[in-house]
Amino acid sequence: GLTTARALARRPASTGAELRSEVPLPPPFQVPLPLPPVLKPVSATGGIDRYEMTQRATTAEILPGVKTPLWTYEGTFPGPTIEARRGRPVTVTHRNKLPVPAVVHLHGGRTPAASDGYPTDLILPDGWPDAARRAQGGHGGHGGHAMSGMHDPRAVVTRLTRDYTFPMDQRSALLWYHDHRMDFTAPAIWRGLAGLQIVRDDDEDALGLPAGRRELPLMITDRAFAADGTLTYPALDPDLREQPGVQEPYLAGVLGDVILVNGAPWPVHEVDAARYRLRVLNASNARHYELEAVTGDGRRLDLVQIGADQGLLAAPVTHPRLPIAPAERYDVVIDFSDVPVGGRVTLVNRLGSGRTRDVMAFRVARKAADDSRVPRVLANDLPAWRRSDAARVRDISFRAGRMHGGHGWLIDGKPFDPARTDVTTRLGDVEIWRLVADVHHPVHLHLVGFRVLSRGGRPPLAHDAGLKDTVSLRPGESVEIITRFDGYRGRYLFHCHNAEHEDMGMMANLEII
Ligand code: C2O
Ligand code: CU
Numbered sequence: 001g002l003t004t005a006r007a008l009a010r011r012p013a014s015t016g017a018e019l020r021s022e023v024p025l026p027p028p029f030q031v032p033l034p035l036p037p038v039l040k041p042v043s044a045t046g047g048i049d050r051y052e053m054t055q056r057a058t059t060a061e062i063l064p065g066v067k068t069p070l071w072t073y074e075g076t077f078p079g080p081t082i083e084a085r086r087g088r089p090v091t092v093t094h095r096n097k098l099p100v101p102a103v104v105h106l107h108g109g110r111t112p113a114a115s116d117g118y119p120t121d122l123i124l125p126d127g128w129p130d131a132a133r134r135a136q137g138g139h140g141g142h143g144g145h146a147m148s149g150m151h152d153p154r155a156v157v158t159r160l161t162r163d164y165t166f167p168m169d170q171r172s173a174l175l176w177y178h179d180h181r182m183d184f185t186a187p188a189i190w191r192g193l194a195g196l197q198i199v200r201d202d203d204e205d206a207l208g209l210p211a212g213r214r215e216l217p218l219m220i221t222d223r224a225f226a227a228d229g230t231l232t233y234p235a236l237d238p239d240l241r242e243q244p245g246v247q248e249p250y251l252a253g254v255l256g257d258v259i260l261v262n263g264a265p266w267p268v269h270e271v272d273a274a275r276y277r278l279r280v281l282n283a284s285n286a287r288h289y290e291l292e293a294v295t296g297d298g299r300r301l302d303l304v305q306i307g308a309d310q311g312l313l314a315a316p317v318t319h320p321r322l323p324i325a326p327a328e329r330y331d332v333v334i335d336f337s338d339v340p341v342g343g344r345v346t347l348v349n350r351l352g353s354g355r356t357r358d359v360m361a362f363r364v365a366r367k368a369a370d371d372s373r374v375p376r377v378l379a380n381d382l383p384a385w386r387r388s389d390a391a392r393v394r395d396i397s398f399r400a401g402r403m404h405g406g407h408g409w410l411i412d413g414k415p416f417d418p419a420r421t422d423v424t425t426r427l428g429d430v431e432i433w434r435l436v437a438d439v440h441h442p443v444h445l446h447l448v449g450f451r452v453l454s455r456g457g458r459p460p461l462a463h464d465a466g467l468k469d470t471v472s473l474r475p476g477e478s479v480e481i482i483t484r485f486d487g488y489r490g491r492y493l494f495h496c497h498n499a500e501h502e503d504m505g506m507m508a509n510l511e512i513i
Helices: 003-009 129-135 185-190 499-503
Strands: 049-060 068-073 079-085 090-097 104-107 121-123 157-159 161-166 173-179 194-200 215-223 258-261 268-273 275-282 289-295 303-308 311-319 322-324 329-335 344-349 358-367 392-403 406-411 423-425 430-437 441-445 451-455 470-473 478-484 490-496 507-512
Touching (some): 079 090, 173 275, 173 329, 275 322, 322 329, 406 490
Antiparallel strands (some): 104 173, 215 258, 275 329, 303 311, 344 358, 441 490, 451 478
16 A cells, blocks of 8 residues: 555655645634644543544535535544543544544554554454455454554554553653554545644643643644645545656655644634743644744744643743744743733744745733743753663664655665564663754654754754654754653654655654563
């Protein structure tokens, strides 16, 4: 099933630019910011929160007056948010009513390998029992054996429903779940398969950070809309699948001309003249942003970063603007108290042009009391691994190359192969990875958080602070990260989180023994 990768690999380079929507686009800052619904557990007994989710196709009005078919978790895009407490396990039973197989991965989760959503560990669509039996060589029934993929790494594991168990034994953080099927992750996320999972704990609650209505999750994505309202995606064009002779790489990944926040185009949100906590996730397939908050009279508001991908920083870091690569999260406090009532603050993407320069706006609606705080010390549990702790140093390259007769994106010269182990490490070992890139690649490791040790031979940048699970490699740049491989043994992944690069081979197996 490399159809998508091949189709993308054969895209003419001239079409690698931003896709253009063919429907009228709304003016910015008209649509109210939606907040994803919080999913209710079906039971909370025995110290475990149990959830059920159905993946299904639906139609939604993303652009006013335009009907757009989507693939969703529970009928919404973004999917419903799961609110979790540190140390309290969460089980999610997924049922697949999509027309295609599905795989769920909790990005940033410290998850046992069996629930980590390996790309061939499929949930088959409802109503595919025959296909399920065939995929299991005739002796399967409904649902496969959870471990069958372990004996033959090439075996495709299939089920009709799937229980994912997340121990949630990890720092408070904004995580996200999304599809992870081999070769088809990018189009699945593009069509709507992404949602948030937030881990909280008592230490964080005690800090007095802005909370409740003043804490806003912001999932930023870009999309493009065809004349019939469907989401444009190049690999979904059947003509491309067998187009001969086109060998140019699809360099950038897929970019749209519409910016959505929580699934709404260039939304606006009414705020108090007070501090807000913005939990920003770049869930775009390939687009990078550089965010800046600008008032109506051209003043820039500070972005006070309090957390990174894997939770709170040791201390706040103030940024004039923040770059955010696909899959990265930044937890940021912004203070609207100096903005006059009726004033507007625009979240701008400095890397965009034309309509992709705007992201969303806040309209300050009223004066209000504010007893929130941003303490000088946020957390004292950040791992402080030193170079001398490292059992080994690895060099790992992220570069374009040949794959399946076309261009692909490779790690150490190889496209992803589920049957090959690329990196083997020992549970508990500290390692330094020196990552090097040809073009922009946001590199993500499953299971572990890491710290950035150096960037381009220099100390890390201000936004590299804290514990991360995704790091943005800039063109030609080498970045050193350090981590301890602890938690669980088993087979995990690391990959580029440009979703098209990931589908085109830029993924590798990490075995913890
Ligand atoms: Cu966001 Cu391998 O995942
Ligand atoms: Cu990449």
